[in-house]
Amino acid sequence: MDEVKVMDDQKRDFSLNRPVKRETTQFIVTQLGGEQYGIDIKYISNIIRMSKITRVPKVPNYIKGVINVRGVVIPTISLRLKMGLPEDEVTKKTRIIILTLEQHESIGVLVDEVKEVVTLDEEHIERMGYEKDEKERFLSGVGKADGKLISLLDITSVLAEVVDV
């Protein structure tokens, strides 16, 4: 299995050995449609290749179904549909990012492609104001790295809406 496993050490580095002056956060950069989105690495427990998703009847369309990750059944959602983008097209680059929030509950999100890991200083992140439009609901800010702009996903608010359904 070609799995990009995020090391636990990395997460710990982030919290323990961060420089005193500069707050840095690591993000996994993913491609969704024409844009790049960053997901805070601390929520990510695993990134897997596209696998067979079992459809669940009578759920909102952005819930793609459930997958088996090492013996655990994990629901999987489409970030594209969630953010009002066109339906996913599964390619060789399609990945499922397994996010684990508190209480060890996991959820998978479908993305077009996983690009890289970037480390952003707090000063390179522009926090979003309170006025967010439909697409910006799930963003916590915009980061600048190597001249590119990366929209930073607010994972908790993405998932909060899933739970509410």
Add this chain to the structure above:
Amino acid sequence: MDTSQYLDIFLDESKEHLQNLSDQIMELEQNPENMDTINEIFRAAHSLKGMAGTMGYKRMQTLTHDMENVFSEVRNGTFKVQPGMIDILFKSLDALEEYVNNIQQTTEEGTNDNQDLIDALNSILKNNGEVVAGGGAPAADSGAAASSAPAEAPASNDGNVKGEKWQEIKINDTERMLIDKAHSEGLKVYGLTVYVEEACVLKAARAFLVFKALEKLGEIIVSAPTAQDIEDEKFELTFSLIFISGNTADEIKEAVKSVSEIEEAFCAEYTAAAPAKPAEPEKPAETKPAEEAKPAVTAPAPKAAAPAATPAPAPAAKPAAAAASASSTKPAAKPVVNRTVRVDIEKLDNLMNLVSELIIAKNSLISATAAAEDNKGDNGSVNEQIEYLESVTTNLHESVMKVRMVPIESVVAKFPRMIRDLSKKLGKKMELYMSGEDTELDRTVVDEIGDPLMHMLRNSADHGLEPNDVRVANGKPEVGSIFLDAYQDGNNVVIEVRDDGGGINVDAVRNKAIERGTVTPEQAEAMTEKEIIDLLFLPSFSTAKKVSDVSGRGVGLDVVKSKIESLSGEVEVKNRFGEGSSWIIRLPLTLAIIQALMVVIGDEKYAIALGSIQTIEDVLPEDIKLVQAKEVIHIRGTVIPIIRMDKVLEIPSRGDEDNKNKNLTVIIVKKGDKQAGLVVDELIGQQEVVIKSMGKYIKVPKMISGATILGNGEVALILDTNALI
């Protein structure tokens, strides 16, 4: 002595003894003359007392001791069991249970002395079994009683806190002959009580050395506990014996104390003061001078702990308890004891064997694959090993499941007592008949099932059974019967609560429902009897004319139903008006793994629990009829509605046109006495599936009860047919 490590065992065993006592006292109420029962009660009370003493629970010990005294007198035939006595005994049991519960919550027994119960018990003793109202124990009386007792009892507590326990040794005729013979030969007979140090590890070895030392000086007639028990280390810190010797008491004492780790030895000449009735006269002596003499004589364990240098929880517990009572009530803490399952060693052995087999199977598989690589194409032995592995894992699964299984006895055992109390409270005569107490269920289910069952029994007792005079007028036996039957039925356990009372008055329920506005009169007219009865399970619906503290508050049956359903079970009611009703609870054996039928619908796979499937039918398309715009089929005389699963599950049609004329595969499932036919495309076969939760992030529809992982790693959903019907 640190007793905290024994707390679990103490609680477990106390509960067992209490239950046993309760059962036996019930039995005693029926057969007051049964000596076996009385002996059993005596033994249980005695063990309980000993355990409480060892653990340093003083109040509990005192109360048990007084109960034991009463049983002891009954056993000796001094007086007979009387109804009033049974009531007091039951109250004492309740008090003991409260102690045990307190201990479980806080490790302390609480501060309730239950003096009234102790007084009541003592007054039974004093009045030779008569239960006197008030039941006080004036000091003058007890003094008189004490003086009538042999002189040895007061002697036993003159100053030393560690009573000379040898006085409790009962002498039988042979031993008495030996003693008499010794006296006639000019030898002296001594009573000896030896205390071993608390820190002593090999108590039995020390005891052996003591015996050895004594044998040089004379002859041991009898010991308590018995020599065998002492050898097996079945004694606490002390043992006593009667000993014939020509030496003086001091010499004997010296000999005993020369053995190391012996803390104290008491030796005195055995006065043949109690020749006639060896056991009996001691008892009043112990109990009558109630507060002082009793702890000294009968409570050696905690008393022994007191002077010892080691900080023992026994004395420590007392100030703590006192402090608790002084400084308001203690905050409710979570129970100090973990939930455990006591496992039959045989089950564990079985498990161990299977695990070793599994390892063997794994190893053979490794070598088989290696062999297969050598001569390609021959997979025979690999397949053989896989089959082996399969059978081992199946057995392993069953064994693990069994470890989690406990008999429902632990829950239902308290019911006879409850019915007895209810019978008194409600003024109705009734009997509870139970069967299948050894039926096993998953521990988690057993823990939860108690309250619903209790509720249903109370319902039967209160609403079900008519008053005795009405029963007689209706030509029924005066005494009402309630039945609790448990048995296994396939992958389910069925628990049935039945009574021969009046049954459910459907019209009364109907009227009540209309009155309450639950249904309109028109709706009520159209409802079947079964639908009316189902109304009883709605919240706050009670037909009891008056609210009693037994039932009738209308908070019951809906709770029963939701509890049972949360355990994946179901409740069914069978009612015969005038003849009684029966409430049938059906519970799955286990919640984690089920036998399922795998089916294909469209191009998706689903699992259907085998337990709900009745038959599978091959149906011609033209056999499907329309009734009120719903599709039904006729099978062996019954009309069964069919459900097109692809529609319900929103599965895209396979699109092959020839399907239209093909036979349909219909799975007939049942829920209670309702049936439905599920149309599926293909059957894969029966399979054991592990039920997995789908996580909290998606809210799955009710008809999906979970998911499972197939052999190829794909996820298949499990259909809950109950939600479909």
